[in-house]
Amino acid sequence: MKNNRNREYAFSETIASDEIKELRKRLNMTQKEFAALIRVSPKTVAKWEISKEPVSGPIVMLCRLLWERPETVDYYTVNKKEYPLRLKYYYKNILCTIIDVNLIRRIVKIRNYTSDTLHCAFGRNLNPSFEEYMDFLRSRCFPESRDKMKIELNQLDIPYYDPLLIIQKTEGKMADDSFRIEIERGL
Numbered sequence: 001m002k003n004n005r006n007r008e009y010a011f012s013e014t015i016a017s018d019e020i021k022e023l024r025k026r027l028n029m030t031q032k033e034f035a036a037l038i039r040v041s042p043k044t045v046a047k048w049e050i051s052k053e054p055v056s057g058p059i060v061m062l063c064r065l066l067w068e069r070p071e072t073v074d075y076y077t078v079n080k081k082e083y084p085l086r087l088k089y090y091y092k093n094i095l096c097t098i099i100d101v102n103l104i105r106r107i108v109k110i111r112n113y114t115s116d117t118l119h120c121a122f123g124r125n126l127n128p129s130f131e132e133y134m135d136f137l138r139s140r141c142f143p144e145s146r147d148k149m150k151i152e153l154n155q156l157d158i159p160y161y162d163p164l165l166i167i168q169k170t171e172g173k174m175a176d177d178s179f180r181i182e183i184e185r186g187l
Contacts, residue, residue, distance in 0.1 A: 009061075011060055011061045011064050012060055012064075013056060013060065014054030014055060014056045014060060015054065015055050015056075015059065015060045015063050015064075016054055016055075017048055017049050017050060017051045017052075017054075017055065018049075019063065020045070020048050020049055020055065020059070020063060021049045023063050023066060023067055024045070024049075026067070026070060027066065027070055027073055029073075031045045031046055031049070037073060038059065038062060040059075075113075076113060078095075078098060078111075079098075079111065081100060081184070081187055082100050082102075082109065083100045083101055083102040083107065083109070083187075084102070084103075084185060084186055084187055085100070085101040085102070085103060085183070085184070085185055086098060086099065086100050086101075086183070086184040086185075087099040087101070087121075087167075087181050087182070087183055087184075088181065088182040088183075088184070089121040089172075089179065089180075089181055090179065090180050090181070090182070091114075091119045091178055091179055092178050094113075094114065094119070095113050096112065096113060096114045096116075096119040096120055096121065097110055097111070097112050097113065097114075097120050097121035097122070098110065098111045098113070099121060099133065099136075101133065106130040107130070108128050108129070108130055108132075108133040110122060110126065110127075110128060112126075121136060122136065134163070137163035137164055137167060137172075138163050140163070140167055140172035140174065140179075140181060141163050141166040141167055141170065141172065142166070144161050149161065156169045156170070157169075164183070167181050167183065168183050
C-alpha cells in the first residue's frame with residue numbers, strides 16, 4: 001500500500017441531520033433499527049436527526065458507504081433460525097459463517113458473511129452435506145485417536161467423544177489459528 005500521509009478521501013468531514021434521516025428512511029428503518037445496525041443507541045440517532053449542528057466522526061463515512069451500497073444491510077442481516085441448532089463461526093471477532101442444523105433430519109444450511117473463502121467454514125462449498133458438517137466439527141476439536149483422549153474428555157467433563165460437546169466446551173478453538181465457534185440451541 002502506498003504512503004497514506006498525503007491522501008485525500010472523497011468523504012465529507014460532516015453530515016447534516018437531514019441527510020442521516022434521509023438515509024435511514026431510504027433504508028426503510030426505524031431509529032431503533034438504524035441504531036442497531038450502526039451500533040449506537042437510539043437516543044444518539046434521534047439526537048443526530050434533530051441536531052442543528054453538522055455531525056462528525058465515523059458516522060460520516062458509514063452513511064456515505066450505506067448511501068452508495070444500501071444492499072450492504074441485507075448482506076449483513078442475520079436470518080432467523082430455521083433449525084434448533086446454530087453455530088456461529090468467527091475469525092477473531094468477525095462473524096464469517098452461520099451454520100443452521102437439523103440433527104434429526106440431517107439437514108445443514110449455511111450463510112457466509114465474508115467473501116474470503118479461507119475464512120468461510122466450508123470454503124467455497126455453499127451446500128455442505130451432513131457428513132461434511134460432521135467433518136467440519138471434527139476438524140475443530142482434538143482427534144478421536146488422540147493419545148490419552150479419556151484424560152482430555154475427563155478434563156472437559158464430557159463422558160464420551162462427541163465433537164459438538166467438545167466444541168461447546170472449547171469454542172472449537174485450535175492452538176494454531178484465530179477461529180472460534182459459538183453454539184446456540186433452541187428456536
